[in-house]
Amino acid sequence: MNWQMLTLVGEDRPGIVAQVTDALYQGGCTLGETSMIRLGGNFTIMMMVNGGQSEQALASCLAPVAEQLRLRFHLDPMHGGLHQHRIPNFQVRVNGADRAGIVASVTGVLAGLGFNILELDSDVVGSSDKPVYIMTIQGYAEASLEALETALNRLRSEEIDVHVSAIETLIG
């Protein structure tokens, strides 16, 4: 399977997913894993797309709908494929006053312990004069909970709370 990674970005409005996926379907493509989210009011989506076409053919199939919806898109040939899921065993939650460098310092500590981030979400909430930063990370590490706690506790301050917990995934 020759998957392409399609990234689409633009101003959000209702109906984008329907129109883009219809163009892909009409062009003979199938979809793999996808992830759409609004970031700062913008529409963003990443999709695994497969149709056996060349990158150029895929691009020309998307061009009319992208132009109509004023979306920018990008295609990359990708390695890997479906059924590559990894189950996270730790969750890290960070919240506090917004300041530069929070993500870099938290993820730097995690990387130092061999923590592989599988999912990361972050948001700036609160008000513009008192912004609050919230981040959740799920990932996989061989390190112990105690080792992660000790390392992350050094980042804690009066204004930043960092909390790590084990995820026990229930299979039933």
Next chain:
Amino acid sequence: MAILEILKLPDPRLKAVAEDVERFDSRLHDFIADLEQTRQAGPAAVGIAAPQVGVSRRIVIIDCSTTRKPAPNHGHLVLVNPEITDWEGFELGREGCLSVPDYTGNVIRAERIKLHAHDPQGELQAYEMAGFEARALQHEVDHLDGILFIDRLVSRRTDLFQRKVYQKRR
């Protein structure tokens, strides 16, 4: 004893509501032995329900005694005609299922439950469960009602705190 075939999504039998067990006989005991062997043959499942092997009867097995991080549990339990009578609290947790391979997702479950169920001899027993074991039981009882964890998935951005407040106001 035999290892039974696990039904996988989208098998319609997983969506059926199972019937009560009425006879606590050797046929039931043989089936329970097969169901347990099937649970143990799969990938580290803490529970299994009869509908997952195509038997539409209200029977579940759970065993939460082998979690990585030990959590309160009743050990190995065979529960026939289980009925949850009390729910308390909400907790978000990650679940997967023998019948939904290659997928895990977040589900909200009650933190603490009370239930009664028959044991394999037909005696009525009562239990109180919390945390991981309560989650396992709720996951398995859902199978008896034709519900899979993917029917209860919540977005990874779901804010449990807001949901709690919302529930209390109702």
